[in-house]
Each structure stands twice: as structure tokens, then as C-alpha cells.
Amino acid sequence: MTATDIEVQPRRKGLTRRQKRSLSRGLQYVVFVAAVVAFALAADWDRLQNQFAQKDVARQMFPDVITLALKNTVLYTVSGFVFALTLGLVIALMRLSSVGPYRWVAGVYIEIFRGLPALLIFIFIGVAVPLAFPGTEIVGGTYGKAAIALGLVGAAYLAETFRAGIQAVPKGQMEAARSLGFSPARAMISIIIPQAFRIILPPMTNEFIILFKDSSLVLLLGVTLEERELSKFGRDLASTTANSTPILVAGLCYLLVTIPLGFVVRRMEAKAQEAVK
Amino acid sequence: MSEKSLAARPEIDVRGLHKSFGANEVLKGIDLEINQGEVVCVIGPSGSGKSTLLRCVNLLEEPTKGQVFVGGTELTDPDVDIDAVRRRIGMVFQQFNLFPHLTVTENLTLPQRRVLRRDKAQAAKVAAENLERVGLSEKASAYPASLSGGQQQRVAIARALAMGPEVMLFDEPTSALDPELVGDVLAVMRMLARDGMTMMVVTHEMTFAREVADRVVFMDGGVIVEDGTPEQVIGNPRHERTRHFLSRLLDPAMAEVEEETSDQVGGSGA
Numbered sequence: 001m002t003a004t005d006i007e008v009q010p011r012r013k014g015l016t017r018r019q020k021r022s023l024s025r026g027l028q029y030v031v032f033v034a035a036v037v038a039f040a041l042a043a044d045w046d047r048l049q050n051q052f053a054q055k056d057v058a059r060q061m062f063p064d065v066i067t068l069a070l071k072n073t074v075l076y077t078v079s080g081f082v083f084a085l086t087l088g089l090v091i092a093l094m095r096l097s098s099v100g101p102y103r104w105v106a107g108v109y110i111e112i113f114r115g116l117p118a119l120l121i122f123i124f125i126g127v128a129v130p131l132a133f134p135g136t137e138i139v140g141g142t143y144g145k146a147a148i149a150l151g152l153v154g155a156a157y158l159a160e161t162f163r164a165g166i167q168a169v170p171k172g173q174m175e176a177a178r179s180l181g182f183s184p185a186r187a188m189i190s191i192i193i194p195q196a197f198r199i200i201l202p203p204m205t206n207e208f209i210i211l212f213k214d215s216s217l218v219l220l221l222g223v224t225l226e227e228r229e230l231s232k233f234g235r236d237l238a239s240t241t242a243n244s245t246p247i248l249v250a251g252l253c254y255l256l257v258t259i260p261l262g263f264v265v266r267r268m269e270a271k272a273q274e275a276v277k
Numbered sequence: 278m279s280e281k282s283l284a285a286r287p288e289i290d291v292r293g294l295h296k297s298f299g300a301n302e303v304l305k306g307i308d309l310e311i312n313q314g315e316v317v318c319v320i321g322p323s324g325s326g327k328s329t330l331l332r333c334v335n336l337l338e339e340p341t342k343g344q345v346f347v348g349g350t351e352l353t354d355p356d357v358d359i360d361a362v363r364r365r366i367g368m369v370f371q372q373f374n375l376f377p378h379l380t381v382t383e384n385l386t387l388p389q390r391r392v393l394r395r396d397k398a399q400a401a402k403v404a405a406e407n408l409e410r411v412g413l414s415e416k417a418s419a420y421p422a423s424l425s426g427g428q429q430q431r432v433a434i435a436r437a438l439a440m441g442p443e444v445m446l447f448d449e450p451t452s453a454l455d456p457e458l459v460g461d462v463l464a465v466m467r468m469l470a471r472d473g474m475t476m477m478v479v480t481h482e483m484t485f486a487r488e489v490a491d492r493v494v495f496m497d498g499g500v501i502v503e504d505g506t507p508e509q510v511i512g513n514p515r516h517e518r519t520r521h522f523l524s525r526l527l528d529p530a531m532a533e534v535e536e537e538t539s540d541q542v543g544g545s546g547a
Binding site for chain 1: 392
């Protein structure tokens with residue numbers, strides 16, 4: 001009698017758990033497809049194509065969009081990122097220092113530059129600095145100014161990222177290094193920072209991509225034709241041709257860099273993971 | 278002429294050592310001498326201060342009061358070059374603390390190159406010798422994460438040995454290992470003891486202490502309760518606290534019953 005009870009018990013009324021699950025998944029697919037179809041039907045594709053995908057307009061952008069605009073965007077970003085890495089590491093180490101004023105200065109820096117919009121910092125570098133120090137030339141002209149502005153913004157974020165990464169390395173690593181006779185600085189450089197670097201690879205990539213996009217603010221510094229980056233280049237051409245195709249092409253050029261970059265970083269991460277775990 | 282005084286001088290000399298963490302006094306006046314070539318096992322219940330004592334010997338913990346000498350150099354002197362002294366003291370940790378981003382060989386060569394400034398070829402040679410010593414030559418190019426706990430600990434020992442230390446400190450080197458892996462690590466430590474290394478070992482391995490140690494030190498409540506040969510301290514403990522600890526260690530089930538009764542009597546100090 002108990003045996004039959006047990007066999008009968010699991011058969012409940014209505015759908016089983018498995019049936020419910022497949023029904024729920026089926027519904028989600030239906031909703032997704034419906035949304036895509038609705039969007040495709042609602043949009044006016046002809047007008048969109050006219051405004052954003054004119055082949056002859058796109059054609060006249062080449063090769064300048066790559067050789068000039070994309071090259072400048074990458075140049076601004078890379079120099080800004082290198083500056084941000086250096087300054088960010090210094091500020092992170094100051095933040096972790098045993099010397100009070102260092103911690104204090106680093107904290108104030110991070111709060112200010114993390115809180116201000118990048119736009120304001122570009123205006124500040126482009127307008128306020130030349131006003132305050134007349135006659136001073138920033139090395140590299142627009143390129144130098146862009147590197148500094150992007151670097152100042154990036155450093156505030158990267159400093160916090162570095163600090164978190166350094167603190168995420170187990171305490172035993174520093175102890176092991178010190179017990180082998182490493183000085184604190186040498187242990188930091190040879191043992192801790194390489195490990196922290198692996199931990200923060202994903203957030204560092206994010207910061208690079210953010211700077212890559214923020215490089216569009218370089219136009220606030222006042223640029224010559226040769227110094228234009230993707231966004232300004234696209235907008236300028238959009239206004240001269242009275243067509244938005246250049247905006248779309250410029251946008252695709254950004255993705256041309258960020259998507260492969262994401263792929264490479266995921267590969268690097270997987271490789272680092274392989275070694276560590 | 279200094280030959281004699283050198284031989285007479287203890288390799289490790291701890292005098293009147295106190296250590297507090299905030300209001301919590303963990304070490305309450307420790308005096309301990311360890312001679313050259315001696316193997317001393319420090320045993321005691323958790324929280325007795327034995328690991329803290331060991332960590333004070335290479336100043337990973339800064340003593341609150343007292344002096345520590347290793348090889349005649351006072352580590353507690355604020356002007357001492359602590360990095361230079363630590364090169365002469367090898368340390369093995371419970372959690373191994375290998376550098377996970379480096380291969381086994383790099384774990385051994387990087388400290389030699391950065392700290393001792395050995396050239397590449399010499400560092401590699403010393404590394405190979407020491408890996409051979411712990412029986413892990415075939416793992417030279419592996420990463421630590423791919424090794425078992427016992428292998429990692431043997432690499433950690435080899436890494437310390439590659440620096441050519443005069444003294445080796447072991448902080449519960451087998452406590453984080455699966456029971457079947459303990460033997461390999463203890464075998465390496467036995468070999469070191471046989472080769473005449475001065476060793477201070479915090480451990481719960483009573484068999485190892487009994488067979489290998491020249492002296493066993495029993496600590497409880499931040500003081501040294503008993504200090505003598507293994508036969509004396511483990512075989513025939515004079516103090517009630519030592520007996521209680523050993524009986525709990527050798528027969529945990531038995532100790533539970535005992536604890537209940539002793540709690541009724543008035544409890545034992547932790």
C-alpha cells in the first residue's frame with residue numbers, strides 16, 4: 001500500500017515541472033521574435049537608408065576616415081591611457097601608503113576627477129590652463145593636451161582599480177616575498193603588481209574603451225583639420241554632405257577597434273586563468 | 278679564537294619576547310634558544326601563540342617587547358637591515374604561498390635573481406639542484422596551481438632553500454594538506470634535519486616531533502609550559518596542561534568526554 005502511494009504521489013494535476021520549463025522558454029522566444037518583427041515593420045527603412053547609408057557618401061570618406069580620423073582617435077587614446085596607467089598606479093600606491101598626506105592627496109584627487117564629467121576637464125585643459133599660465137606650451141600641442149586630459153580622467157578610475165587589484169592579492173604573497181628578503185618596493189614590483197594586473201585586466205579594458213570614446217571630446221581643445229578624430233571627422237562631413245552616413249561610418253570604425261579588443265582581452269584572460277587555476 | 282664563541286652562540290635566541298594585538302597579549306614573555314643544527318618542534322593548542330612566536334623570529338610580526346637574535350644579529354634592533362637578515366632565514370607557510378603567476382622554476386629563480394643578484398645561469402642551477410632535492414625536477418616548468426598541495430609545499434621548501442638559509446622556520450607546514458600527502462613533505466623535512474639544518478617547526482605532527490626533533494617545546498596561553506627532549510615532553514609530560522593537550526590530540530573522542538567533566542570541575546584555561 002505504501003509502495004503504490006509513493007508511485008502515485010509525484011503525479012500532480014496540470015503541467016509537470018519539465019513541461020512548465022519548456023513552455024516558459026517557448027514563450028520567451030515568441031516574445032523576442034515578435035519584438036524584432038514589430039521593430040522591423042515600424043521603422044521606415046527607406047528613409048533610414050537614405051539618411052544613413054548612402055554608398056557614394058561613404059565612399060568619399062575613404063581613406064581619410066581610417067588614415068586620419070581613426071589613426072588620431074587611437075593615438076589620443078593610447079597616449080592618454082599610458083599616462084592614465086602611470087598616474088593611476090602612482091595614485092593607487094599613494095592611497096595605500098603609510099604616509100598620511102599621500103593617502104589624503106590621493107583620496108582628494110580620486111574624488112575630484114572621478115566626480116567631474118570628462119567634458120569639463122577637456123574645457124579646463126583647453127581654456128583654463130592657457131589662461132592661467134600664458135605662454136606655456138604643452139608638449140605635443142593638441143596631442144599632449146589630449147593625453148593629459150584623458151589621462152587625468154582615466155587615472156582617477158584606474159587608481160581605484162589598481163588599489164582593489166593590489167588588495168585582492170592574498171596577504172601571504174607579500175609575506176612570502178618579504179620572508180625571502182624582498183624589500184617592500186621590490187616585492188610590490190616583482191610579485192604583487194603582476195598578480196594584481198591579471199585580476200584587473202577586465203576593468204582595465206573597460207577603462208580603455210571609455211577613454212577611446214571620450215577621445216571624441218578632443219574637439220573641445222580646438223583641433224586643426226589634420227588633428228580631427230573620428231567623431232568630429234564624421235560630424236564635419238555629415239554637415240558638408242547634408243547626410244548622416246558619415247556618422248554611421250564613424251560609429252562602425254569605433255566598433256572596428258572595440259570588438260576585436262574585447263576578443264583579444266578575453267583570450268588573454270583565459271590564458272592567465274589557465275596558469276593560475 | 279672566535280670559532281669557539283661562534284659554536285657556543287645559539288643560532289636563534291629569543292629573549293623576554295612579548296607580543297600584543299591591541300589589548301590581546303598573545304606572547305607573555307618567551308625565552309628560547311635554539312642551537313645550530315638543532316631541530317625544535319613547537320606544539321600547543323590553537324591560540325597558544327606558537328605561530329606568532331615563529332613569525333616573530335623573522336619579524337613578520339613585530340614584537341611588542343623583547344629581543345630576537347638570529348645568527349648573532351639582533352632583528353629587533355630598529356636599525357638592522359631586515360631584508361639582509363631575512364635572506365638567512367627560510368620560511369615555509371601553512372598555505373605554501375607560492376607565486377601563482379610564475380612557474381615552479383621561476384618561483385625559485387626570481388628571488389635569487391632579484392634579492393641575491395645571482396646571474397641567470399647560477400640561479401637556474403641552484404633552482405634545479407633544490408628541485409631535485411625535494412624530488413620535483415619533473416615539475417620544473419609547471420605552474421603551482423597544477424600541483425597537489427604536497428608538491429606545492431615541497432616547492433615552497435625548495436624556494437626557501439635556494440636562498441641558502443642558515444635557519445628554516447616551518448609554520449604548520451602540513452596542516453593544509455590532505456592526510457595522504459603529508460608524508461612526502463615530512464620526508465623532505467626529515468632529510469633537511471639529517472643534513473644538519475637548524476629548524477624551528479610549529480606542528481601538530483606528533484610522530485614527526487617524536488622521531489625528528491631534538492627538542493619539543495609545548496606552549497599554552499602565550500608562555501612556554503614545557504621544554505625538553507621528545508621523550509620528556511611527549512612521552513612523559515610533567516605538566517597537566519601538556520598531558521591534557523596530548524590526550525586530546527591523540528584521542529579526540531576521548532578528550533570530549535574529559536572536557537565535559539573538567540568543565541564541571543571549573544574548566545581549563547584556553
